[in-house]
Each structure stands twice: as structure tokens, then as C-alpha cells.
Amino acid sequence: MTDQPELYHEPGSTWWPVLWGPVFAAAGAAVEATTGPVHGLAWLLVGIGLMVAAVVWVSARRKVCSVQLTPKTLRQGREMLDVRRIAQVEDVGVPMGARVLGGGLSVPRTFTGVPLKLDDGTTVLAWARDGEALSGALARLVRSANGSEGR
Numbered sequence: 001m002t003d004q005p006e007l008y009h010e011p012g013s014t015w016w017p018v019l020w021g022p023v024f025a026a027a028g029a030a031v032e033a034t035t036g037p038v039h040g041l042a043w044l045l046v047g048i049g050l051m052v053a054a055v056v057w058v059s060a061r062r063k064v065c066s067v068q069l070t071p072k073t074l075r076q077g078r079e080m081l082d083v084r085r086i087a088q089v090e091d092v093g094v095p096m097g098a099r100v101l102g103g104g105l106s107v108p109r110t111f112t113g114v115p116l117k118l119d120d121g122t123t124v125l126a127w128a129r130d131g132e133a134l135s136g137a138l139a140r141l142v143r144s145a146n147g148s149e150g151r
Contacts, residue, residue, distance in 0.1 A: 004070035012065035021050025077102030
């Protein structure tokens, strides 16, 4: 899969939230410095603790909420879908109880659902922060695979 060009990609999260812990600890130490002695070891431990928690959170988001589209596969979180299985992207309604790709019960918060009709007639719900961009990339890919660019 690494040799395939990426047609669309969302990482799920950036790494900058890891800096929140040290920044909050430094701010706490600065406020404490205005009122008396600074407990440097305590603030260091607080900063490290918050940083470790953020690393866990960011790495989980990067696994569960990432989106990648190549000419052969659509990856939604940990689920892979072969692009050849996608029959239709445009004008697809979302039936009640449509399966959400990636294994969740619903589309992740702050993401937009992109309904896809598969070759077996079922409808699934893909998702992305920029749903229009993912939908457009998928539509172009499906049109070119079907040999009907002018559809």
C-alpha cells in the first residue's frame, strides 16, 4: 500500500496537542512564582504526565480517525475497503442503520458522512473532516474505473 499514491489523506490528529502538558505546567509554575516558591519537581511531573496522556490520545486518534484513499483502497480508521467494491458515490441516500466504515456506531464527531453504494447493493457510510473532498476524490476514482469520465 505504501507504493500507491495518496489521492486523499487525513491523519486523524496532529502531534501538537502533546505540547499542551508542558505549556500548562510552565504556566502553572509561572503563576506559582508570583505567589511564592515554585515546586519545580511537581510541575515537571505534571508536565510529563499531561504529555504522556496526550501522546496516548493522539496516537489513538491517528489510528482510529485517519482516512486514506489510494487508487486501490479506502482506509477508514483500521478498516480497509477495496475501491473496486464501490459502485456509486454520487446521489446515494443513507438508509436507516447503514454500517459506518471504521467500526464505529456513528460517524465520528466533527466528521462528515459520505454514503457509498457497494457492488452487493448495500450502502455504507464513509467519513472525513472534508466530506466533499473525499466524495469528489472517490467519485473521480469510481468514474475512471468504470470508464465513464463524462458521467
